[in-house]
Amino acid sequence: MPLAVKVPREKGEEVRRKLIELGLFNRDYRIGREGDYLLIPVVEPVEGFETVEVELEPVRRRPHSYQEVVRVPKELRPSLPSSFDIVGDIAIIELPEELVPYGKEIGRAIMEVHRHIRAVFAKGGKVGGEFRVRPLIHLAGEKKTETIHRENGIRLKLDIAKVYFSPRLATERRRIFERTQPGEVVFDMFAGVGPFSILLAKKAKLVFACDINPWAVKYLDENKRLNKIPNVVPVLGDVRKVAGQIKADRVIMNLPGHARAFLKEAMLSVRDGGVIHYYGFSPEEDLFGKHEEAIRDVAEELGLEVEFLDRRRIRNYAPRQYNVAIDFRVYVRSPQVQ
Numbered sequence: 022m023p024l025a026v027k028v029p030r031e032k033g034e035e036v037r038r039k040l041i042e043l044g045l046f047n048r049d050y051r052i053g054r055e056g057d058y059l060l061i062p063v064v065e066p067v068e069g070f071e072t073v074e075v076e077l078e079p080v081r082r083r084p085h086s087y088q089e090v091v092r093v094p095k096e097l098r099p100s101l102p103s104s105f106d107i108v109g110d111i112a113i114i115e116l117p118e119e120l121v122p123y124g125k126e127i128g129r130a131i132m133e134v135h136r137h138i139r140a141v142f143a144k145g146g147k148v149g150g151e152f153r154v155r156p157l158i159h160l161a162g163e164k165k166t167e168t169i170h171r172e173n174g175i176r177l178k179l180d181i182a183k184v185y186f187s188p189r190l191a192t193e194r195r196r197i198f199e200r201t202q203p204g205e206v207v208f209d210m211f212a213g214v215g216p217f218s219i220l221l222a223k224k225a226k227l228v229f230a231c232d233i234n235p236w237a238v239k240y241l242d243e244n245k246r247l248n249k250i251p252n253v254v255p256v257l258g259d260v261r262k263v264a265g266q267i268k269a270d271r272v273i274m275n276l277p278g279h280a281r282a283f284l285k286e287a288m289l290s291v292r293d294g295g296v297i298h299y300y301g302f303s304p305e306e307d308l309f310g311k312h313e314e315a316i317r318d319v320a321e322e323l324g325l326e327v328e329f330l331d332r333r334r335i336r337n338y339a340p341r342q343y344n345v346a347i348d349f350r351v352y353v354r355s356p357q358v359q
Contacts, residue, residue: 023050023077025060026070033059040067050077084134091130093123105131106188108181109168110139113157128161139163142181148278152234153185172216173198175248179214183236186213190275193335193346194220197298201225201271208269208290210260210283211276214240215253221271222250229267231256265289272297277344281312284319293353296330298346305341308334312347326352 024047028036033052036059040046045063053060053075066072084090088101097119105114112131116124121143128141140163145156157166166182172191179186198220201207205225209218212230214237222228230253232238238257245253256263264286272287274280277300287297301312309332320327331348338344 022074023047023062024064024066024072025050025053025062025075025077026067026072027055027058027060028070030054030057030059033061036070037061049080051080053077087127087130087134090133091123091127093120093126097123101127107135107138108179108186108188109170110137111166111168111181112138112141113144113181114141114160115144124158124160132161140165142166148185152183152236153276154183157182169247173220175216175219176244177214177216177219177240178243178247179240180236184214184234184240185237186216189336190216193333197221197273198224200296205270206268206292207271207273208267209273209275210264210287210290211274212241212255213237213275215244217273217275218253219244219248219250221273222253225271226252228253229256229263229269230254231258231260231263233257233259261286263290268292270295274299276300277302281315284316285323288319288323288325288351291351294350296348296350298348300335300344300346302338303343303345305343308332308343308345309347312345316347316349320351324354326354328352 037046040061040063045065045067047062047064050062060075060077062077091101100117100120102114105112112135120127124143131141132138141161142157143160145158148155167180170177170179170188172188173195194217197217201221201224203224207221207225207228209228209230212218212232215230218228218230230241235257238255241255260283267290269290270292272291274283274287274297276283280299280301291297299312313329316327328350329347330350333346335344335346
């Protein structure tokens with residue numbers, strides 16, 4: 022039975038604060054009442070106060086993780102994913118094969134702990150196809166896939182079933198924003214719904230945002246209005262047909278699975294001295310080598326010079342596989358003096 026100090030009501034708040042300060046307040050129970058007295062739970066008897074044993078209502082603490090409340094066989098608990106993506110009010114989790122039969126229970130547990138989540142989906146396969154989308158399996162909540170995601174002070178409306186979007190790149194997008202200079206022209210080659218474009222437009226003079234997915238461009242146009250950003254130019258189409266028609270101070274190549282194939286287009290679209298932000302996937306044993314070799318080869322083919330500015334390992338996306346970023350500056354090669 023818990024212990025409590027018995028104090029007059031009018032002195033309750035003063036005593037409670039003092040007990041907290043002394044580390045004696047027992048947060049596992051609620052304060053009780055007995056006539057004109059309050060029964061304040063304590064962890065041990067307190068000198069100078071009447072201490073009593075009394076029935077008190079326990080405090081029901083909200084769990085910090087869905088893992089605390091989900092019901093799966095004990096032997097499968099080590100397989101429970103420790104994290105999942107949250108896009109707006111939708112959660113997307115990747116389940117190992119052995120947990121797929123318990124997907125609905127896992128979805129309900131996520132919603133129980135994260136009260137703002139209105140729908141939970143499991144990844145039903147890899148990102149693929151021309152539009153870079155993945156199949157999804159509904160687990161719990163509403164069967165809706167459209168949401169509004171907030172990051173870096175902007176709002177992004179999107180449909181997770183129709184466009185590619187990763188909330189895990191929010192820090193990287195902020196990093197590029199901090200390096201962007203006022204008055205720049207930016208070319209976002211694979212813009213999606215505009216997480217780079219809308220943010221960078223707050224500083225840049227003009228942002229050309231290209232994507233081949235009509236749904237992505239539709240949402241990009243909506244996100245312009247949603248954020249009251251007029252200086253983004255959505256471009257629907259294959260970036261190969263756009264490259265060279267734009268000359269930008271900064272080029273974003275956020276297509277890590279295939280960016281190497283578009284290096285020529287990126288270099289044809291950057292001004293002399295401009296910066297390209299390149300993203301790729303790499304094994305742990307060679308994070309940057311093959312990407313930098315490809316960058317040098319294309320520059321040589323076009324008669325350009327490159328200066329590597331920064332290399333970063335952004336995140337792990339598979340065992341010993343990483344999403345990496347390379348920033349480099351492009352120069353027109355100086356003519357050789359005879």
